[in-house]
Amino acid sequence: MSAGRDSTKTKTTIIYSAMNLFAKNGYDGVSVEHIAKDANINKAMIYYYFKNKATLYETVVKKLLDDIQKTIKNESAKCQNPKEELKSFIYTFASFAQKNPHLPSLMLAELSSGGKNLPEDMFAGLKKIFSLLNKILKNGEKEGYFVEVIPIVIHFMIVGTINLFITTKDLRQRVQNEFDGDVCDDCDVDTIARYIYKKLLKMLQGE
Amino acid sequence: MSAGRDSTKTKTTIIYSAMNLFAKNGYDGVSVEHIAKDANINKAMIYYYFKNKATLYETVVKKLLDDIQKTIKNESAKCQNPKEELKSFIYTFASFAQKNPHLPSLMLAELSSGGKNLPEDMFAGLKKIFSLLNKILKNGEKEGYFVEVIPIVIHFMIVGTINLFITTKDLRQRVQNEFDGDVCDDCDVDTIARYIYKKLLKMLQGE
Amino acid sequence: MSAGRDSTKTKTTIIYSAMNLFAKNGYDGVSVEHIAKDANINKAMIYYYFKNKATLYETVVKKLLDDIQKTIKNESAKCQNPKEELKSFIYTFASFAQKNPHLPSLMLAELSSGGKNLPEDMFAGLKKIFSLLNKILKNGEKEGYFVEVIPIVIHFMIVGTINLFITTKDLRQRVQNEFDGDVCDDCDVDTIARYIYKKLLKMLQGE
Amino acid sequence: MSAGRDSTKTKTTIIYSAMNLFAKNGYDGVSVEHIAKDANINKAMIYYYFKNKATLYETVVKKLLDDIQKTIKNESAKCQNPKEELKSFIYTFASFAQKNPHLPSLMLAELSSGGKNLPEDMFAGLKKIFSLLNKILKNGEKEGYFVEVIPIVIHFMIVGTINLFITTKDLRQRVQNEFDGDVCDDCDVDTIARYIYKKLLKMLQGE
DNA sequence: CATGAATGAGAGTTCATTCAT
């Protein structure tokens, strides 16, 4: 009654339920039945649209990586110089990660398993994202904006920091009071992005 | 016969097997039977020593966090000033993470699940580690070595970068050639630690 | 549009695909989807033409039994005396079984399940085939060609031997060398049919 | 309560339930749950004792073939000459097949699937049985009792006939009256064995 | 302390069958 017989709609529903749940509980922590119930569809439909659980997972992760990569690219096109591009990269990644809290979790889960689940196919997504930053840094270097750096380290600094920031949000709020140091529990992502950008500039321009 | 001694030995064996497997495959990716086989003991013994699988997991993670925290503390005690302490923090964390490749995986897995698995009890470990860095930064600031920063962000920068570096080791080697940018596939952890420290100093000192 | 013609064609396609697959994999070993794909039609069409899977199976088996029975009858009509008729029966059954390797498999599968699958309706086919041999033997007896025998036993000898011969073809070739006795792995069906006929004559004529 | 914790007993129970059900309904026609219920044990125990359904099936078939082969061998040892041995072979096979109505069904099912289910491992059983007959025939030939024949054909005659006789028992009784020819619906297996032996002798001795 | 046997719940997956268009 509800969903009817709309192929794309059903498939999309499945993907979003899966994205949601995989992000929260990881691959092994989510059952196909769980996804089906969340998507309000019959469990067998998942196998109608996807070969198996692993394929569904792969689809989800790929979509997420694809989306962010496109978003970053679009935003980057509006920039005038490497500095702006770097800023845009950080801001866009951060805001996307916040809007899709799935992403950091999935990325970390994926990476922390050594890519056990999704071989051969989704690296493309990760590589493309890194490529974008790589170009920005190299350009900036060539044009005299930045000093020479090891791009992958900068990449890990940005992504690692933001990811941890997002994934620990709940935790940080849980501990805020029992702690002397500032855990930034009420900072919003924009603030953090700005902060990271500012600090990073110092690295990239220093001496 | 000859009780007691074997007891601790068995328990230790279990913990190390569990640590190993949990790190590689995550909580849900490891079965109790799997651990028993790896530890070469009877499955029921795990339930003799640990209430259940979750408790065993908790024990493992806590031990790991405890170990690193103690190591960092010990190393820190040998230092003369905040700069040296910061250097020591980064180096120690990096080398510990490399020697226990379990740690980053477990930390990420744990955090990325929003602490779903080990509630209430293991945060202590994470907090202690952060506390160490917090003190270093605050001291450095008070003594004029560092400018004022948001400690948790610096913490995430260090930990996030190193963790990603370690967990992506295999992946980076897999892609090294098909890529234009340097993915640092043959850098060792020390090199990276030194690099991170150097770059961080710029942040913390720059006017 | 242009109904009617396609109708029969589709139905026929289904039957042949089903025959092929049922023979190779047995009733439970074949899915309706499998048949649909093989026949290159939509799965639901099978339910348009046949009440359900069991009915389709029944149709297939009946057709096969009907075909062979008609073939035997036709060939028999060309014969002059019971001896020739017996020879024709054996040769025809053997060559039909070889051309339709489905038949023996299906017969055996059907019989070995105690007729669980097709109740009440397909025995007719089996009975008709046996009737043909029965008449030959009775005639031969009356006309002094053969001694009196129990027809059903002779029937089982012929059918059982040929069926085993055909169904074990692959197996016999697999073991040919590791075996001292001759497993007749390169005999063709005609040779065997002739041999069976010759040996059977001895039984039917002896003293 | 009932079965208790007796390993061998449980395993045996499983095997016999499986033998029974597989014979009646074939491999695909029996569910693991079905077997568990019939054996009055927990479904998971089947996987405790057997790798999977296929392995259980294999075990069952192998046991059956082993049993009959040993029985035939034992009986054969009591005989004085090839003629007696042949008689013994036929009688023993027939009576075993009757007492274990599973055997013919399983053999046929197995063969008719081209050995799809049990590769590489159970042929041994089939080969051993054939070897026994092979020796009898060769000996008989050497000692002047029998003429030269193709052993595998004789083997198929015996086994094929008896198998069909047993598997069609129900069917033959269902049709007895609606039929002119004698379908031997009330013959017992001994009668048939004797008959087959008698007829076979004619083949093997006739000049 | 230690073991093998046992359990019940649930996981992923497939299937025959039906519905809506």
Next chain:
DNA sequence: AATGAATGAACTCTCATTCAT
């Protein structure tokens, strides 16, 4: 006459956990 979407039941297999010895 034909199609793709949908369903619910069943199936194989695994797992965390407990019992009996």
